[in-house]
Structures are given as structure tokens and as C-alpha cells.
Amino acid sequence: MARGPDAPIVANATPWGRGAVAVVRLSGASLRPLLLQFCRPKGGFPPPRRARLTAFFDEDGLIDEGLLTFFPGPHSYTGEDVAELGCHGNPLIVERLLRAAQAAGARLAEPGEFTRRAVASGRLDLTRAEAVLQAIEASTPEGLAIAQAGLSGAVAALAEGLRAGLIDVCAELEARLDYPGEGLGFTEDAAVITRLGALAEEARQAAEGFKAGRAAVEGADVALIGPVNAGKSSLFNALGGSVRALVSPEPGTTRDVVERRVSLEGVMIRLLDTAGLRDDPGPIEAEGLALGQALAGDADLLLVVIPAHTPALAAEALARSKGRPRLLIGNHADRPGAVTQLDGEALLMTNARTGEGLDALKAAIPRALRGELPAGARVMIASARQRDLLYAVSSSAAAARDALAMGLGPAVAAEELYEGLSSLDQLTGRDTREDALDRLFQRFCVGK
Ligand SMILES: Nc1nc2c(ncn2[C@@H]2O[C@H](COP(=O)(O)OP(=O)(O)OP(=O)(O)O)[C@@H](O)[C@H]2O)c(=O)[nH]1
Ligand SMILES: [Mg+2]
Structure with a gap:
């Protein structure tokens, strides 16, 4: 069975148990031939993103009649070809469908593997991937609102704003390093120091919301x-x-x-x-x-x-x-x-x-x-990973500010800011280290 990064995977996407419908989901590089081994759509293969009545078969005969929806990559959840097989919500049917998909060449997905592929293909950044998990876990309307804000990019936008601010200051500091004699035209130290203080505070306040967000x-x-x-x-x-x-x-x-x-x-x-x-x-x-x-x-x-x-x-x-x-x-x-x-x-x-x-x-x-929140603070995060990285960004900005204030020079301050930028990269997954990914995705359920 293919085990490459985009080898076909399959999982039950709905909770185990009885219900009106269940959904089995597949993702992989080119799913069509695999699907046609056990799916017989009425009137031919369905057009993209349109559900079509389909008979699902295995070697014992008909498994169930349901709906096949095909989402060709790259415009799908994972960025690969994705198929959703809607069947009657009975675990016996779901198990047979999973076995049929495996016989056709798919393997069972690991927890969180669909979302991980979405991150790998650039469809989702890490903050949105975490929001997917939160949207499933949220136990209160407030929690759901935080998750939905994350899904629509609130945390990613916060990270981008901080990144733009830090890069701006870095450019300013680099310019001083390149042209040390030319004091004129450069922003005064005091202004840079104020700017860095504001960035440190913005990151810190976002991190402080963690307790409330997690609760x-x-x-x-x-x-x-x-x-x-x-x-x-x-x-x-x-x-x-x-x-x-x-x-x-x-x-x-x-x-x-x-x-x-x-x-x-x-x-x-x-x-x-x-x-x-x-x-x-x-x-x-x-x-x-x-x-x-x-x-x-x-x-x-x-x-x-x-x-x-x-x-x-x-x-x-x-x-x-x-x-x-x-x-x-x-x-x-x-x-x-x-x-x-x-x-x-x-x-x-x-x-x-x-x-x-x-x-x-x-x-x-x-x-x-x-926890105590600053007045008017908007709670955006509910992930300890995001909290730690935001605190790291905050202390990098504060350290750069202090370095300038103490006259240690632009080189020392810039070094601190590169640290901060690397924390932001980890936040959004630009620099995605494997162990961090493993830790994140093993908390997902299989099929998400
Ligand atoms: N006067 C008074 N009696 C109380 C108060 N709170 C509890 N009691 C009484 O104190 C006794 C013990 O209460 P519990 O709630 O069983 O105490 P507990 O801490 O659960 O005790 P354990 O399960 O044995 O550890 C009961 O008779 C209660 O009615 C109070 O505020 N005032
Ligand atoms: Mg008691």
C-alpha cells in the first residue's frame, strides 16, 4: 500500500454510532480510479463538489446506497483530491465501507491527518488548524466564537501584524548597521523604543487571554x-x-x-x-x-x-x-x-x-x-502553544527595546528581533518543526 505523503487515506468522519447518516472521507493524490473500484455512481462520475447517488460495493455485494461527493485538488480541504461517501449511519455499514476503501488501496488515516495534509499543502496555517480542533471541542458559545474567529484568521492576522511590525523595526536597525555614520533620516531611537514597547505589549495581551480562552x-x-x-x-x-x-x-x-x-x-x-x-x-x-x-x-x-x-x-x-x-x-x-x-x-x-x-x-x-484580563481585551487564543509563542515574541520585542535603551546598539537589538520573528514563524507554521506537528495532531480524532 502506498505510504507517501499524499498516499490515499480513509477515515470515518462522523462519530461512531447509529444516526441518519455517516460520512466516510478519503484524501489522496488521484482518487478517481480508487473510488471507481467500489463506488458505482448513477449516471457516471459526479461533477466536482456535486453529490451523486451512488451504490457502494464490496466482494460480498452491495454495502449501501448513498451519496458520493468529489472535491478535486487543489480546491479541497486537504489540497488533494477529497471524496465524501455519505451512507446510512450504522457502524456495520461504515466498517464495510472502510474495508472496501482499504481493499482499493487506501490506508486508515492517523488522528488529525486530514488537517495535517491541509497544513502541508498550504491550505491552512497552523493557527487555523488549531481552530479546527477548538471548533470541535468548544463546550460553550464563547468557546465556539473564539474557534470561529481563529478559523477565519484572527490569530493569523495578529501574527501577521506583529511580524510586519518587527520586520519594519528590523529594517530600520539594519539600515543603521549598513550606514552607521548617517544619523539623519533615521527614526529617532526613542520612537523605535516606543514602537517595540507597543509590540511587546500587544503580544503579551494576546497571550494573557489564554486562560479565558481555554476555559x-x-x-x-x-x-x-x-x-x-x-x-x-x-x-x-x-x-x-x-x-x-x-x-x-x-x-x-x-x-x-x-x-x-x-x-x-x-x-x-x-x-x-x-x-x-x-x-x-x-x-x-x-x-x-x-x-x-x-x-x-x-x-x-x-x-x-x-x-x-x-x-x-x-x-x-x-x-x-x-x-x-x-x-x-x-x-x-x-x-x-x-x-x-x-x-x-x-x-x-x-x-x-x-x-x-x-x-x-x-x-x-x-x-x-x-484570570484577570486587561480592560477591553479581546480573547483570541485558547492554545497553550500559541500562548507560549506569543510570550516569547513579547519578550524578544521587550529585550530589543531594552538593548536600544541601554545603548547596546542596533546589532544586539536586531538579533533579539530575529528570535521574535522565528517564534512568529512557529506560531503560523511557516517554520514547522516535525515534533511540534506530531504533538498538535495527535490530539485530533481520526477522520478530521
Ligand atoms: N451550621 C452549618 N452547618 C453546615 C454548613 N455547611 C455544612 N454544614 C453541616 O456540616 C455537616 C457536614 O457537611 P458535609 O457537606 O457533609 O461536609 P463534607 O465536607 O462533605 O464532609 P466529608 O464528606 O465527611 O468530608 C452536615 O451536617 C452539614 O449539614 C454551614 O455553613 N453551617
Ligand atoms: Mg462530603
Whole structure:
């Protein structure tokens, strides 16, 4: 079977399961003869991009009757010939179709391979390829809007704008290097320094939006932790709006990790209730504790529930959550002697029994997940890869600015800017290193 970069590949493009229709997709250099081995379109091969009623066959006979649509390269998703076979949505049919395509010479696609080919052929830049993944993953309308902006080139345009700015300054610096004696006619240092500062700030602000973007696209995991009887399960029930976890005055009520989905201000949250911490847990409780700690270890935000009337009991939970994104909640706010701060840090006061303080908590959670955004900032990115590269661009521009300000000369500043340009190249995939591509595309589903 052909294994070259444009060898024919095939995959199921729709979710496995039963439905009105399923779509099997193929891509490759010249698909027509391959398709005609197992597709019999009624009235001849369909014209480009027009669906035609087609019988699909294998050696056992008719597989199904469906629609064949042919997208000749280079004006297709991948830039190669692409075919979509629409059939009835039954996994038995889809499997037979996949086997027939393989018998005709296609191989099963790797995850993300269709989109990877689109990048390789220049049909998509990397920021748009990431937006494809986000458009599939988005769990809120805000997330979908970010993905769609990325698809229509918002991140690519940001990168192009930064690139144009950096190249402009580079040209200016190179001119000084070429004609060192001629001070006249060149932009004053101060103006270049201001320009570089603005570029550094633009890249930094775009990077800062990552937390908010990721929360909107992927949602977030939030775990309740704290000592036994702090009121974790009571808050879990109150945040979710109905009783899902057992609540009792007996310490060690929760053993398993209980989870539910809660949407707070447009952020889709997987809320986890965990077993309470205490010194002498029984063997089953200890296992529950270990499980809870493992899951809480991966959470995006920890809600540390402190019994405000006996805050000393929360020492372990506080130590465990130190340095992690967390909110300190003072529950049992109604109890005599309830403290409202701990180590100088104000507690978010709640009474899980009456619901007091709950609205403030519901507002604080999405705020913590989104992070602080500069006023009026537009969130554009939801990819950690893009965030890291934008920070790199920002620090290159800032380093070039500082080099000029300290009088280190245009050569040093220009060197920094070339670094920044190389980060931008990685952002859009102009300079596409294989390992970065591998990491990106393995997150895709097969068939995309
Ligand atoms: N007075 C008062 N009682 C509360 C408050 N929150 C919870 N309780 C009570 O405290 C007891 C323990 O509550 P849970 O929600 O089961 O506590 P937990 O942290 O989940 O405990 P474990 O599962 O054992 O770790 C129950 O009797 C609750 O009704 C509160 O804010 N004020
Ligand atoms: Mg509990």
C-alpha cells in the first residue's frame, strides 16, 4: 500500500454510532480510479463538489446506497483530491465501507491527518488548524466564537501584524548597521523604543487571554477539598442546584469522588467533590482520599473549604493547595467564632445550609478560571502553544527595546528581533518543526 505523503487515506468522519447518516472521507493524490473500484455512481462520475447517488460495493455485494461527493485538488480541504461517501449511519455499514476503501488501496488515516495534509499543502496555517480542533471541542458559545474567529484568521492576522511590525523595526536597525555614520533620516531611537514597547505589549495581551480562552473552549475542572465536615458536599450540592452528594454530620461521609457538570457564567465546569482530609482514616476512606487527591492534583482550580469556626483543621488542605490556583472558602460562616481571614488572606464566607455567600462564590469561580484580563481585551487564543509563542515574541520585542535603551546598539537589538520573528514563524507554521506537528495532531480524532 502506498505510504507517501499524499498516499490515499480513509477515515470515518462522523462519530461512531447509529444516526441518519455517516460520512466516510478519503484524501489522496488521484482518487478517481480508487473510488471507481467500489463506488458505482448513477449516471457516471459526479461533477466536482456535486453529490451523486451512488451504490457502494464490496466482494460480498452491495454495502449501501448513498451519496458520493468529489472535491478535486487543489480546491479541497486537504489540497488533494477529497471524496465524501455519505451512507446510512450504522457502524456495520461504515466498517464495510472502510474495508472496501482499504481493499482499493487506501490506508486508515492517523488522528488529525486530514488537517495535517491541509497544513502541508498550504491550505491552512497552523493557527487555523488549531481552530479546527477548538471548533470541535468548544463546550460553550464563547468557546465556539473564539474557534470561529481563529478559523477565519484572527490569530493569523495578529501574527501577521506583529511580524510586519518587527520586520519594519528590523529594517530600520539594519539600515543603521549598513550606514552607521548617517544619523539623519533615521527614526529617532526613542520612537523605535516606543514602537517595540507597543509590540511587546500587544503580544503579551494576546497571550494573557489564554486562560479565558481555554476555559471557554475546553471548560475546566474544579475540585472541592478540605477537612472532613467542612461542608464540601453541602457546597457541591448548592453549586449544582440539587442534591447529588450525601451530607451528614458524620466525618468521612464522602469516600468516592463525586462529579457533576455545572455551567457558571458561560464556563463549563466539571465539579469534583472529594473525601475530607483527616488524620486516622479507615482503609477504604484512605483509598478514597488518595483518589480524590489524584484527581484534585489535575484540577484547574481548587476550592479549599475551611470550617471557619475551626480553621486549624484546614492546615493540611492549605498546605496541599499552596502555590496552586485556589479559592479559600470560609464555610460555617454562621457558627460562633467564625474567622473571616486566614494568614492575612480574606476568606470567601459561605453558609452552605442557607445559601448565604453562594452568589459571590459562583461569581468568583469563573473569574478565577478566566484570570484577570486587561480592560477591553479581546480573547483570541485558547492554545497553550500559541500562548507560549506569543510570550516569547513579547519578550524578544521587550529585550530589543531594552538593548536600544541601554545603548547596546542596533546589532544586539536586531538579533533579539530575529528570535521574535522565528517564534512568529512557529506560531503560523511557516517554520514547522516535525515534533511540534506530531504533538498538535495527535490530539485530533481520526477522520478530521
Ligand atoms: N451550621 C452549618 N452547618 C453546615 C454548613 N455547611 C455544612 N454544614 C453541616 O456540616 C455537616 C457536614 O457537611 P458535609 O457537606 O457533609 O461536609 P463534607 O465536607 O462533605 O464532609 P466529608 O464528606 O465527611 O468530608 C452536615 O451536617 C452539614 O449539614 C454551614 O455553613 N453551617
Ligand atoms: Mg462530603
